[in-house]
Amino acid sequence: MFKRNTVFVVGAGGSREIGLPTGGELRAKIANALSSSANGFNRNAIGAALVEIYNQRSESLNIDRYLKAAKSISRAMFGALSIDNFLATHQADEDILLMGKLAIASVILEEEGNSAIKTDSNDEILFQNTETYWMNTFCKLMSEEVIRGDFATLFHDVSIITFNYDRCIEHFLPHYLKTYFLIDEVQANKLASTLNVIHPYGGVGRYPNRGGSAATIPFGSYKNPIHLAAAANQIQTFGERMVEDVTVKKMKHLINEAEHIVFLGFSFADMNMELLVPEDVHSKKVIFATTLGMSDPNLIPIRLKMISDFRTLDGMAPDVGMAALSANDMLNHYWRPIFK
Structure with a gap:
């Protein structure tokens, strides 16, 4: 005591x-988490989470706008002090904020499960x-x-x-x-x-x-x-x-x-x-x-x-x-x- x-x-x-991850390591993982291909997000859970969010809103999802936001974040990460700083710069952009938070959540939750204190x-x-x-x-x-x-x-x-x-x-x-x-x-x-x-x-x-x-x-x-x-x-x-x-x-x-x-x-x-x-x-x-x-x-x-x-x-x-x-x-x- x-x-x-x-x-x-x-x-x-x-x-x-x-x-x-530390701040610098998190930037690299964020960039990777938001990577995409012609088939959509490489992390299926991020795309599925967007669907879930829009189902809760009872609105139609335009996936292309979020793929664009994700690409912008991914490209910018290695020129950013941190993901938080980047999101602060673009706090008026709702698409950037949402994709940034989804990426943070995806990476942190994954890293929890890979950590030395996993069960x-x-x-x-x-x-x-x-x-x-x-x-x-x-x-x-x-x-x-x-x-x-x-x-x-x-x-x-x-x-x-x-x-x-x-x-x-x-x-x-x-x-x-x-x-x-x-x-x-x-x-x-x-x-x-x-x-x-x-x-x-x-x-x-x-x-x-x-x-x-x-x-x-x-x-x-x-x-x-x-x-x-x-x-x-x-x-x-x-x-x-x-x-x-x-x-x-x-x-x-x-x-x-x-x-x-x-x-x-x-x-x-x-x-x-x-x-x-x-x-x-x-x-x-x-x-x-x-x-x-x-x-x-x-x-x-x-x-x-x-x-x-x-x-x-x-x-x-x-x-x-x-x-x-x-x-x-x-x-x-x-x-x-x-x-x-």
Whole structure:
């Protein structure tokens, strides 16, 4: 359990540890997913999902307009900073937005199913494949000194804000709890649901056994056109600026209440930071951040802005610790200051 109120902020680098794509890798996969031939989309599920969407609208589908949009996205990906940036540029183009979201949903759902935390024929995760995953280390450290059955406050002082569309956190956690604490699936799902996990930009469907009104989509279900259509509908890109006010307020409140903030595999994009930083910071923060792959010229302004953003009303600057480590290595190297 955590000794201090802690918020983890997770970016693509966090899911990369189990095989999910980073932004650059996602661009290439998006380009491939939207490829087509004279017979239509090479990914049949994308074409079928379009049919499903138009059936729901009770409208006739003009497939040619979406093949054109898909081709435009595919050609542009290697000149784009990210798929989200490209969709932000073309946010007024409904065809581009829809095809972009269908491609994101298709790729992310497929990558969930190919990840190191996919389940086997017995619906179990092979935990020997997850030793380098930060959630494995998170769970190990979180479980320290916890006696089976004494779960009331297990996740009392921790929350996770993930800017990823995948549901890897929600998928891994109940499997871990079931395996480690030797509890049944119902207990594990109930306990896992008490960990507060926020997706500011939505995700590829609500994870089974998690609350909410969004459509439930099984982990890794990318071939089902109904699931794919529903997943695309739940994705928001940062260019749309459609994050609900209640979600923004909740995130800012969590950050303000936190003593520790841990950034894992996060790129510190200005628009994402704006969603997190409170207007007035009430208490001194201790910040830990991974910076693997970032250059010093980029890190200097990021650090300075972070110090400015998290300075309290009475002038106390945060303690900022940055390390060129992976998300998992950060937890292994800094487990005592983070968890104790």
